[in-house]
Amino acid sequence: MPNIQESYTYCENLVKSHYENFTIGSLFLPKHIKNHLYAIYSFCRNTDDIGDSLFENKIEKLNNLDILEAELHKCYKKGYMPKDPFMIALQDTINKFNINITPFLKLIEANRIDQTKFRYNNFKELENYCSKSANPVGHLVLNIFGYSDDLRKTLSDYTCTALQLTNFLQGIQNDYNLGRIYIPNEDMENFNCKEKDILNSNSNPNFIKLVRFQTNRAYDLFKKGEDLFPLITRRFRTDIKLFSIGGIKILDKIKSQGYDIINNPPKLNMKDKLEIIFKSIINK
Known part of the structure; x- marks a missing residue:
């Protein structure tokens, strides 16, 4: 299982390979703040990838979104340790900034809407x-x-x-x-x-x-x-x-x-x- 720094590096690489239009985190932003933005945008990217997948049908996509939501809820439970690097980084970000779960749930819901x-x-x-x-x-x-x-x-x-x-x-x-x-x-x-x-x-x-x-x-x-x-x-x-x-x-x-x-x-x-x-x- 990757450590926290490896997880943030994973998120950074993922974000930089996908967001062509915009710079996520300027040169003037502290590195630790950038890391947390990378974690958030990695969650967004992974959620969208599930919803836009060309390799699964609607039922499979909805099931994968349910799995993601279940994993998200687990990240809010004390003592739970996720295994996916983007979720490891996201959990750390959630805990450090006391982020409410609602925005994440809405992003998942948007991808559910896209299926129907x-x-x-x-x-x-x-x-x-x-x-x-x-x-x-x-x-x-x-x-x-x-x-x-x-x-x-x-x-x-x-x-x-x-x-x-x-x-x-x-x-x-x-x-x-x-x-x-x-x-x-x-x-x-x-x-x-x-x-x-x-x-x-x-x-x-x-x-x-x-x-x-x-x-x-x-x-x-x-x-x-x-x-x-x-x-x-x-x-x-x-x-x-x-x-x-x-x-x-x-x-x-x-x-x-x-x-x-x-x-x-x-x-x-x-x-x-x-x-x-x-x-x-x-x-x-």
Whole structure:
């Protein structure tokens, strides 16, 4: 069984191999704080990998999510020693920061929803999904940074929902291949778009307008979330801003490419990432 440091190293390697868009933990963040963020994001990654697996059917995925939830509950029991490295690190993080189990349970629940719900009638439904799939991550990060009040959580929710909407646009075809569409039916109908437009490489003017509408919705949420920045101590503010600036950068790419996310899926290159870090520092 790996020791605690080996477990945190495992989490760090896992995170760095998956999160291409954003830097998890800036250069200015203390190593021990980074480790705890790695543990949280490793849990997120493992949970999503179960929910998005191409090698198991719905029943198997739901069963694996149940196993993960049972293991999570055990980590809150005194004397229990997990064997998986990401759970060893997570348990240590949970204990050191006295983290409530609820955000983790919501993340698991979001992946359960993905096995049974593939379309969303309106934005309210999608927003409710984001309250489980994305917003809990913000609450966990705030917890690591020493905050647990409702005001900061609400402002964090704006940013996390915006990030999730941005991710939906970025991965629209991959999600469609998994049988999921995260653009509300109501919006599709309002712009006279069909599901087949998601696979159409010939730019449909209505679909372009629909993507622009979704992009602007995400922009608006990022803007609301900016009120969180001055409420975070300077020690951690850069890392909070990294997420927002990174998400906005992707939206900027979508906009600059004429909202054609089918032929030009937005990706961040090294220059973009350096620019994101620079902006987060100079606007501290």
